[in-house]
Amino acid sequence: MVNVAIKAAIDIAGSQQKLAEACKVKQPSVWAWLHGKKKVSAENAIRIERATNGRIPAYEIRPDLAVLFPQNVEKKTEA
Numbered sequence: 001m002v003n004v005a006i007k008a009a010i011d012i013a014g015s016q017q018k019l020a021e022a023c024k025v026k027q028p029s030v031w032a033w034l035h036g037k038k039k040v041s042a043e044n045a046i047r048i049e050r051a052t053n054g055r056i057p058a059y060e061i062r063p064d065l066a067v068l069f070p071q072n073v074e075k076k077t078e079a
Contacts, residue, residue: 001036002034002036005056005060005061006030006033006034008052009051009052009056009061010030010034012051012055012056016031017030019051022047022048023051042058042065042068042069045058045062048061049061057071
């Protein structure tokens with residue numbers, strides 16, 4: 001199964017190699033993230049967020065780290 005957030009990040013970066021360079025890892029690591037063979041570290045989740053100009057937030061990559069990457073949700077109040 002393909003990781004949708006990583007796939008989107010690859011599409012934004014232009015290739016697995018370009019995302020790897022932005023994250024200071026080798027291309028096989030990006031492939032492993034994409035195919036769920038390896039978890040993205042917290043540090044690399046932040047690098048992906050930066051490499052995509054915030055379009056892929058770290059909390060989408062690592063929702064299990066909600067304490068580190070809280071989801072910014074604006075709550076609408078009814079008047």
